[in-house]
Amino acid sequence: MTNGDGSGLRARTRRAVRAELAATAIGLFVERGFDDTTVDDIAAAAGVSRRSFFRYFPSKEDAVFGDAEDVAGRVADAVTARPAGEPPWECLRAVLHDWREPIRAAHPDPALLRLIETTPALRARLHVKREQMRERIAAALLARGGLDAFTADLLTGAAGAALDAANRAWLRSDGALDHAELLDRAFTALRPQS
Amino acid sequence: MTNGDGSGLRARTRRAVRAELAATAIGLFVERGFDDTTVDDIAAAAGVSRRSFFRYFPSKEDAVFGDAEDVAGRVADAVTARPAGEPPWECLRAVLHDWREPIRAAHPDPALLRLIETTPALRARLHVKREQMRERIAAALLARGGLDAFTADLLTGAAGAALDAANRAWLRSDGALDHAELLDRAFTALRPQS
DNA sequence: CTCCTAAATGGCACTCAGTGCCACAAACAG
């Protein structure tokens, strides 16, 4: 029996190659645009074969959004870890507030954000990942008890809308506005009535 | 100068062929699944060439969502047409309430809804269309005055979340629950504070 | 009706994403 965890040379090199591929792909996307970059380009620039690229990422888009599932899982865990009696909306507000920085750090390049905004294929993938994340968070919220599935869907959807509105306003201001305060304003405005 | 409007044999046959293609495509998608239906299959079943299919729809997915832009435009117009003094949130609630039926009528087959839910490519396209619609509605809401861009984004996003939550609960109940009442509950819960 | 132009069509060739298959090399367990 081998070690199932992430130690060992096999798993480590695999993670390194994956990160290298993602960085190379993002660099090329930002430089030439998503559609004008082929998988062959990425693979060649990273020194692997085209076939191997698809062993690390199921699609070209996933080179950008590869770690989204990990983040979704950890955010869901953060929801579960909140105090039991906390109202659901406050729980979501606190968790999203805590995860603003980690999420931003995973996509440090503002040019990448612009690229995603202007590339239909990337926007589509982002929306799908976002929805998968929302479902996981809704499930975690539901497991905490105190609400039904309808309310869990509603609150997680509204929290996503709050985050989106804050992000858009922040991008419009070119980073001049305070992101945390924008998010707070959004959450306060949408706080559910009784 | 020819007639730019939609009358005339040219435009009418074009609309007819487009509708025929969409119906054929949806039928095949529901029957065999989206991925197991090729554009060749659709074109052959509708009696046109593969090349002509792409003259009516820019992609295979658009055979399902082809009229989304029209709907988005008309919903935005409905927002503009609401009484001037009406609070934004009530405006959105009223417009979405009025458009529940027309939107449902455009996708009458529940099997199609299930198919969209379970097909990644269709879900992705749906999310993109949804977001485009939200942007148009946000612009219309903004043009009414009385709010800033941040609030317009926030309210339209929240309205979308309300609609999604109502739709999901309605699908979960297999149509047993009252969709209008679910939507109303969602809007009431998220009504923004002062 | 005839001629002319604009639009619609079909066919072909091409690029590129994504997959299945196979042969080969490196790591690892015994």
Add this chain to the structure above:
DNA sequence: CTGTTTGTGGCACTGAGTGCCATTTAGGAG
């Protein structure tokens, strides 16, 4: 060392989407 597992590259194939061209057809001008 030996068998097994895991990663890799190469190849061929399907299918979406696009550019180009030759042909047909609708609809307006004379």
